[in-house]
Amino acid sequence: MYQNNDKISISQITSILILTLVGTGILTLPQALAEEAATNGWIIIIVGTLSALLVAFLHSYIVKSFPGKGLFEILEATLGKPVAHIIGAIFSLYFIVINSFLLRIFGEVVKMFLLFRTPIEVIMFFMLATNIYLVRRGIETLARLAELLLPLILIPSLVLFLLTIQGTDFSNLLPVFQLSVGDIIKALPIVFFSFLGFDLILVFGRFVKPEKNISKAMAISILVVGLLYVFLNTITLARFGVEQTVHLIWPTLTIFKTIEFPGLFIENVEAIVMVLWVFIVFMSMAPLFLGATITLSNSMNIREHGFLALPLIPIIYFISLFPDSVTEAYYYLDYFTKFIATSIIVIIPLIIAMVIVFKRGIRKEDQGA
């Protein structure tokens, strides 16, 4: 009967999107922004949020124009079958690459904070294996997990951040408004990377019921994440100041090391933070992984997406181990977001949307004639 009807609600897609977005940016955003914009990072975040919103509306417009259709079917209907196969493959490759970056950074962090002597390969492999288990369970399980974990992740994280306020100095946030338009545009891709993942709606859109609320889900998740980033950035800057933030690889994690509970028996909250961190990255990787397998199976005409999960492991594994160091990984990541990711999530959807509008125009003319 209703074993797996593959339907997810608006609140579930919102939870998925929020968790996906948070995982990509939470670690490095404050550091990158401090480097680019010093104390004016929050302005860039706000501008970035607004521009992400614009792109998100473009995406939801596309999804809503094809209710019940997946990414591949949308591409097929707008750009034709051969192009659809290619772009479908590019999209899944794009998901795979982001996933690989996330995995690499995750492995490095776990190695640095938790398991000093365990090889990073082992850490990464078990994370991937856990991902596979979820991917094979499908979208409904992911949606339920996201809705379950969202409060379990967000509330403790916010509480932890509030605890760090103790040692903050808000004069670190000054001066403000020292950016030219050119500076903002230059720094925008950094923020944009922190929002990568909302393009998953193109893949997951067809499972969402009712479709008409998709743009609402997108708007809520991007705004929530934008707010979180502003909060995060402010606290980090206030705690460390620009000079120190620039020199930290992962300021967001370092900040927790400074927490002191007066009189409580827990002296450091690292254990809690690391568990949260595993959950956050997992909830960021798993949707991307699922998106990759679904898109790939569609463009390869394989009915069951679960079969593709295993063959993807070595690919992701290889890509994530490709950079020699964290610095190199971030270097590649920078290029990837600036050029490839931006074109995939902005330019391709723009073309699709134009085709849709164009075709509608033709249909209207036909009806008018």
Place this chain on the structure above:
Amino acid sequence: MGLWDKLFSKGNKNQDGLKVHKNIDKNLQAIKDILTDASDVVYREIKVGDELDYKAVLIYVDGMADRILLNKFVLTNLMISTRITDERPISKEEVPKLIKERVIAVSETKEVDTIDDAVLNILSGETVLLLDGYEKIVIVASKGWPARGVSDPVTESVIRGPRDGFTETLRVNTVLIRRRIRDPRLKTKPYQLGVRSKTDVAVFYIEDIVEKNLLEEANKRLKQIEIDAILESGIVEQFIEDNWISLFPQTQYTERPDVVAAALYEGKVAIVVDNSPFVLLIPATFNSLMQSAEDYYERWAIATAIRFLRYLAVFISLTAPSLYVALTSFHPQMIPVKLALALAANRQGVPFPSIVEALLMEATIEILREAGVRLPKPIGATIGIVGGLVIGQAAVEAGLVAPLMVIVVAVTAISSFAIPSYNVSIAFRLLRFIFIFAAGFLGLYGISLVGLLLLIHLCSLKSFGTPYLSPFVVFIDNISDLKDSIIKAPAIALSNRPSTANRGQKNRMDDKRPEDFGKGEK
């Protein structure tokens, strides 16, 4: 059908559907042929009336039928009253009708057409009355065997609440349920499952509250059961559950009629199986398995606190030993300095790594627990003292385990008893060992990953279409369900039925009766 059909139809193909003959001797012989070598079946041949010399045979299984009822209201009437009454049948053809309508003073009788049905009724404890020249067989309801009385539910005792528990007799159990729901819309659907055991199974639901899909699915799955014997509701459970690989029970069982009634009022379906004091409730969610009947009878704030405590108990019983392993062997820097020093001093003489220590103690306590279950009650307590106190103390003194480990194991064991459903708590007991291995291998990271895997598994589970973790996984859409989850809102606030119930009957406090109900009473 299929395999079973082939296996079992061979033996009784000839009798299958054998019609009742007009000649009483042929019928008697047919039944005797089927029930050969059955020394507990009683055949009582009698003659009715003084003139006609009408032959009748009474057949029942000794011990399963109520003999006093048969003597007093069937045999006395047939053999004596028919002689002294003024009513005399005019012809032999009228006799069966007269006997049925005027002689047998038993509240329930019915008739069957085939010998097979008659035999099944005999074996179920009814009494069969063969009448000469009648092409049907009369069944006299006479079930009455020695049964355990209604007593305290052993596995689900409460401090406050009714003390009657289900027994092994289906009829007693249905009475206990019916007494709590005087609603004409309480329906019950009978089944006989098991090719050989022909166990009675009754499906209970309240017609307008139950979700139609759920009922259909339950009926469909029950009909598909193909097995020779159903001995306990646990066997039914394994045949109808969604995922047989999972460690987690996807149906709820209970010994308490008040729990069944409450579930029926929430739109669930109850499956009562004869010979089992455990009634199955579907769908089951993790949330419902973590509740106790008492939560609803006590003050709400206390019930809420106790529910928080139970979830804490789940967490401790799952992860306490593995956290000990992870923190001592992988992340000593995460423990506060003073505690870490104390711990190190504690563990100084212990020759094993902490994972061996944990596995050793956990295995010991599991064996103790299993031994305690099997032993007679008075010895069981001794085992607890010997095992818990003596072994624990001795192990520490011998320097085999750290004292803290003993504390951790003890707290873990106690926590697992605080989980209300035994079948959930044993699932966690097994998972605890997986957690320990993960902790021994990857420390806190391993624990997080296994925790994630567990959550994914629980999220993927469904019980008859209801997500196993609801309402936690659909809470934004069904926010009012959260009022009866980890929190237990005051009774007044629980005005809505859970979303598993039929949407049309959402409100439980202002339950308007349908308009055609009770019409014409004015």
